[in-house]
Amino acid sequence: MQTGLNEKVVLITGASGGIGSEVARQFAKEGARVVLHYHQNVRGARNLNVELGESRSQMAQADLSQEADVARLFETIEKDLGPVEIVIANAGKYTPTTPLHELSLEQWNQTLSANLTSQFLTLREFFRGIKRHGLLAPSAVLIGSTAGKFGEAFHADYASAKGAVMHGFLKSLKNEISRLAPKGRVNAVCPGWTLTPMVRDFANDAAAKVRVAQTIAMKKIARPEDVASSVLFLASSQLSGHLSGECIFVSGGMEGRVLYAPEEVDASEV
Numbered sequence: 001m002q003t004g005l006n007e008k009v010v011l012i013t014g015a016s017g018g019i020g021s022e023v024a025r026q027f028a029k030e031g032a033r034v035v036l037h038y039h040q041n042v043r044g045a046r047n048l049n050v051e052l053g054e055s056r057s058q059m060a061q062a063d064l065s066q067e068a069d070v071a072r073l074f075e076t077i078e079k080d081l082g083p084v085e086i087v088i089a090n091a092g093k094y095t096p097t098t099p100l101h102e103l104s105l106e107q108w109n110q111t112l113s114a115n116l117t118s119q120f121l122t123l124r125e126f127f128r129g130i131k132r133h134g135l136l137a138p139s140a141v142l143i144g145s146t147a148g149k150f151g152e153a154f155h156a157d158y159a160s161a162k163g164a165v166m167h168g169f170l171k172s173l174k175n176e177i178s179r180l181a182p183k184g185r186v187n188a189v190c191p192g193w194t195l196t197p198m199v200r201d202f203a204n205d206a207a208a209k210v211r212v213a214q215t216i217a218m219k220k221i222a223r224p225e226d227v228a229s230s231v232l233f234l235a236s237s238q239l240s241g242h243l244s245g246e247c248i249f250v251s252g253g254m255e256g257r258v259l260y261a262p263e264e265v266d267a268s269e270v
């Protein structure tokens with residue numbers, strides 16, 4: 001089935017990262033004109049730009065937690081390619097393992113900035129473009145996380161930011177976008193553990209992988225391709241034109257968390 005993405009201008013935030021780069025590959029394969037956003041990893045973005053071809057992709061740098069950077073990002077894209085028609089709000093940052101009683105306000109603010117404020121600023125600029133250009137069927141896909149569904153001990157900052165993205169933010173925006181554009185849609189893809197640089201430490205920890213696999217029906221963690229294909233599906237009006245405000249969990253049937261190791265539980269006290 002056709003995706004209808006040919007020649008669409010698609011901004012992928014965090015395209016220098018593991019999931020974002022695969023999303024960019026899949027959109028480029030469909031003939032979209034992809035904007036490869038990066039923050040610090042210029043090399044990752046450049047390699048991808050070369051791989052996808054400079055006629056099909058272009059790089060764009062921004063710290064998405066900064067208002068002026070996001071405005072400049074959209075202005076540059078509009079000047080070079082025309083208005084952004086599809087946004088994949090994928091950029092985000094996992095945080096150091098920190099119990100709540102040791103979590104500094106500084107870390108809390110930084111995590112919310114990188115994972116929630118960045119999505120607010122990106123989507124606000126996108127919505128402004130929709131209004132200015134009268135786009136008819138714009139589409140956005142937000143990247144949440146199973147952390148926002150199940151919570152995650154020692155990552156309350158990250159889980160809170162993701163929870164806000166995939167619940168209150170998503171559900172509000174799907175009602176606003178259709179007032180700006182009758183066929184406008186906002187959806188989310190919420191990955192579980194996915195093999196990318198973000199979870200490098202976890203990927204090298206066999207015990208952690210076994211603990212996590214115990215919560216996943218399919219006993220495997222996702223690959224970026226698994227996440228990217230759901231993003232493509234939700235972004236395409238031809239494939240999912242009547243879906244809005246939905247969240248697809250790409251998590252192999254994950255049920256929750258293993259809270260304790262067997263040695264931490266005394267059967268006589270249960």
Ligand SMILES: NC(=O)c1ccc[n+]([C@@H]2O[C@H](COP(=O)([O-])OP(=O)(O)OC[C@H]3O[C@@H](n4cnc5c(N)ncnc54)[C@H](OP(=O)(O)O)[C@@H]3O)[C@@H](O)[C@H]2O)c1
Pocket residue numbers: 013014015016017018019020037038039040041042062063064065090091092093094113114118143144145146190191192193194195196197198199
């Ligand atoms: N991997 C997982 O297990 C997993 C699970 C659930 C959800 N997710 C979510 O999936 C998304 C992609 O994650 P990933 O695994 O692909 O991670 P990744 O490889 O570390 O990529 C993260 C991307 O976000 C960008 N970024 C971070 N902070 C930014 C900021 N302040 N401004 C602009 N860009 C910023 C990074 O840019 P630079 O590198 O260029 O600085 C990078 O491109 C994230 O939202 C993450 O929370 C991942």
